[in-house]
Amino acid sequence: MYNMRLALAVVVSLFGASVAGAGAGSSDGASGLPAPEGPVILTVSGGIGIGNGNANDAGVATFDRSMLENLDWREIETHTSFTTGPQRFAGPTLASLLDAVAAEGETMIATAINGYFVEIPVAHAAEHDVLLALDMNGRPMRVRDKGPIWVVYPLSEQEILEKPFDTEMIWQLSRIEVQS
Amino acid sequence: MPKWPALSGRLARTLLAVVAFGVLVTSLMSMRAEVIEEEKELAFNLTGLSWKISETIFEIKRLELILQDYEAGLAVRDDLILQAELLWSRVGVLEGSELRIDASILRAIDTLSGLLTAWEHAIYDAPDFAPAQAAELRAEVAARAAEIRSLWIREFLVDREAMLRAAALSGGARYEMLAILSVASLILYMSVELLMAGRAQARERHLRTAAMAASEAKSAFLANVSHEIRTPLNGVLGMAQELSATPLSQEQAGLVDVMVGAGQLLVSTIDDVLDISKVESGHLELEEVAFDPRRRIEHCVALHQSKAREKGVHLSLQVGADLPGAVSGDPMRLSQVLNNLVSNALKFTDAGGVRVVVAAAPPGEGGQALSMSVSDTGIGIAPETQARIFEPFTQADAGTARRAGGTGLGLTISRAICRQMGGDLTVQSRPGEGSTFVARVVLKAADGGAETDILPGEGAHDYAPSLSVPRPVVVAPDAGGDGGGDAVVNPAPDTGAGAPEVAVARLLLVDDSRTNRLVMQRFLRGRAGQVVEAVNGAEAVDAALKERFDLILMDIQMPEMDGIEATRRIRAHERETGQAATLIVAVTANVMTHQVKEYRANGIDRVISKPVRKAEILALLSDMQSLRAA
Numbered sequence: 144m145y146n147m148r149l150a151l152a153v154v155v156s157l158f159g160a161s162v163a164g165a166g167a168g169s170s171d172g173a174s175g176l177p178a179p180e181g182p183v184i185l186t187v188s189g190g191i192g193i194g195n196g197n198a199n200d201a202g203v204a205t206f207d208r209s210m211l212e213n214l215d216w217r218e219i220e221t222h223t224s225f226t227t228g229p230q231r232f233a234g235p236t237l238a239s240l241l242d243a244v245a246a247e248g249e250t251m252i253a254t255a256i257n258g259y260f261v262e263i264p265v266a267h268a269a270e271h272d273v274l275l276a277l278d279m280n281g282r283p284m285r286v287r288d289k290g291p292i293w294v295v296y297p298l299s300e301q302e303i304l305e306k307p308f309d310t311e312m313i314w315q316l317s318r319i320e321v322q323s
Numbered sequence: 324m325p326k327w328p329a330l331s332g333r334l335a336r337t338l339l340a341v342v343a344f345g346v347l348v349t350s351l352m353s354m355r356a357e358v359i360e361e362e363k364e365l366a367f368n369l370t371g372l373s374w375k376i377s378e379t380i381f382e383i384k385r386l387e388l389i390l391q392d393y394e395a396g397l398a399v400r401d402d403l404i405l406q407a408e409l410l411w412s413r414v415g416v417l418e419g420s421e422l423r424i425d426a427s428i429l430r431a432i433d434t435l436s437g438l439l440t441a442w443e444h445a446i447y448d449a450p451d452f453a454p455a456q457a458a459e460l461r462a463e464v465a466a467r468a469a470e471i472r473s474l475w476i477r478e479f480l481v482d483r484e485a486m487l488r489a490a491a492l493s494g495g496a497r498y499e500m501l502a503i504l505s506v507a508s509l510i511l512y513m514s515v516e517l518l519m520a521g522r523a524q525a526r527e528r529h530l531r532t533a534a535m536a537a538s539e540a541k542s543a544f545l546a547n548v549s550h551e552i553r554t555p556l557n558g559v560l561g562m563a564q565e566l567s568a569t570p571l572s573q574e575q576a577g578l579v580d581v582m583v584g585a586g587q588l589l590v591s592t593i594d595d596v597l598d599i600s601k602v603e604s605g606h607l608e609l610e611e612v613a614f615d616p617r618r619r620i621e622h623c624v625a626l627h628q629s630k631a632r633e634k635g636v637h638l639s640l641q642v643g644a645d646l647p648g649a650v651s652g653d654p655m656r657l658s659q660v661l662n663n664l665v666s667n668a669l670k671f672t673d674a675g676g677v678r679v680v681v682a683a684a685p686p687g688e689g690g691q692a693l694s695m696s697v698s699d700t701g702i703g704i705a706p707e708t709q710a711r712i713f714e715p716f717t718q719a720d721a722g723t724a725r726r727a728g729g730t731g732l733g734l735t736i737s738r739a740i741c742r743q744m745g746g747d748l749t750v751q752s753r754p755g756e757g758s759t760f761v762a763r764v765v766l767k768a769a770d771g772g773a774e775t776d777i778l779p780g781e782g783a784h785d786y787a788p789s790l791s792v793p794r795p796v797v798v799a800p801d802a803g804g805d806g807g808g809d810a811v812v813n814p815a816p817d818t819g820a821g822a823p824e825v826a827v828a829r830l831l832l833v834d835d836s837r838t839n840r841l842v843m844q845r846f847l848r849g850r851a852g853q854v855v856e857a858v859n860g861a862e863a864v865d866a867a868l869k870e871r872f873d874l875i876l877m878d879i880q881m882p883e884m885d886g887i888e889a890t891r892r893i894r895a896h897e898r899e900t901g902q903a904a905t906l907i908v909a910v911t912a913n914v915m916t917h918q919v920k921e922y923r924a925n926g927i928d929r930v931i932s933k934p935v936r937k938a939e940i941l942a943l944l945s946d947m948q949s950l951r952a953a
Contacts, residue, residue, distance in 0.1 A: 257382065257409050287411035315412065
């Protein structure tokens, strides 16, 4: 396989720089989320009640890694049909993210860096303990490793045979739009 | 239990067939599921791979675009690195894929991965990435994209289609084979069943044929034995009758009567045994002649009057007024039934009476039904034995046989006759109060009213009544006995003046039995002029060709040449020489309907049954006389 020389920090910083122009600006509204200090790796928009900006402009919430680390961070071991054997994933739960932005809606459109997108029911977040995985087996995932965020549905070895959520398990996630 | 192995064999075959069929159907179904699963997997593989390849090519093309922008100064190094990362992830996905990927494509992916590795330092770490380098890299990744795409096109359009077809075909072929197996096993099972059924049938047919042959042999044996017994018996009875016609002392007459009685009982026993063998083998044949039932019945009952008087029992007859004047059927067999019932009734009745009631039912489609009921005031029959009395050789109890005599076959034969005539014979009785037997028969309505049968021609049964008639030594004129049958006729030599007219000038007597010839000679004495004897058919033909006879009495069953063949030759000779036909009368014990037909077809004019009764011979001679007189 390819070499592992590249450290995550490099990737993330480069990636962050590339999207910096599209950032939500440097608003510091008391009611909103704090503005991200590091590179933005996730942007949430649509039917949300809380953004980074002031109360009048709650349309967009952007996250860097440390903001995501402050959410309901979990470490799980699970199987996926894209990997072999049990894998350890770590990251905030999708539910905690949706709480943080006060999302209101039935579904959300999750979009990857390259524009690939998929529709995920909002209810899945609570029903299936969906994780926004940032680390795999103790290491932050690079883009080439399906990072920076991989939507993971915890499943047993038997459950993956049915491939129930293969479509929803989008990797290289960069944007979520909640549809109200 | 001999049926058990055949049954178990059949059961085993059926079970085997059911199990085999079940296995075949199950495998057909599982194969179908398997084929569907295979097709699903193939489709999944194809679509999955299509997606992954197209995404890879898409990422390569994006990299090309970004490199182009970089050359033009429109994109920065980070853009390049991110796109390289994305392409790396596609390579990783393809390399780690669980899908089946063609080796040529895998090699192309490897080449791409090697290219990225080779350029990795330049893209990620080198302090500088010159636009010229970007152009070089762009050309190389473009070549990789073209290669992967062309491989994929071929793979997708050609190889994959072929694979699908092959999968479908292999599934289809296996399916076909299973279907053929199912049909073949079904055919095999059916063939085996048919074979077994055929074998069983053949075995059954063989057994049936064997049984029938055995039955035929028994019948033939009985017929032969009865013939062999009848012939000497004929002699004994004939001679005894002749003896009784000579002047005898009272004591001698008594002895002769016993002799005749015993002989006649023997004859009737033989007749019964022969009848029962016919009944059992299904060979009981019925005549089809027109007769007057009333006359026939009255005659029958009259025969028993003397016996009734002897026992002091009243015998009455009541015939319905609506009885038709003529019916068609077998009068002899009808009389046999009535005789049997009346003689039984008289046997078992010591006081009181026997009442015969005959009634006709309205003529229906089946013919004219006739019911003859015979009631007595005799000992009666217990309910539990009422069914048994119709079985052969059965009488109400062992003691009865001794008391009443008889063979115990009469009721069996009578019931069989009634049933063959479309009716039945039933009994109602109470011990001590008497019995009522009801014989019901169905006869055909006769077109003409003519009575064609001759009453005395009833065979051996007619001996019985004459027995009980006290035998007077009378000088009788030459006449056939009327009603009583064998009235004693004094032979001519004893009477002198009343010598009978010679009825036949030249007579040929053909019989292989010396006794029979002797009896016949006695009967003919004084009534035939010249009697020539022949001991078989050949001798008879010789004699008939040598001289003309007025009458030929022809036995049928003879050694060397039988009577039928002899008659045929005589008739042939007559035709050749243009002579007038001689009257040929068969004298035989074989007088079944079909036999008589055969005799007539071969040129025999009349048939007289054995044992020969004098009355019949006399009637024949008188017929010839009146014919000549006319």
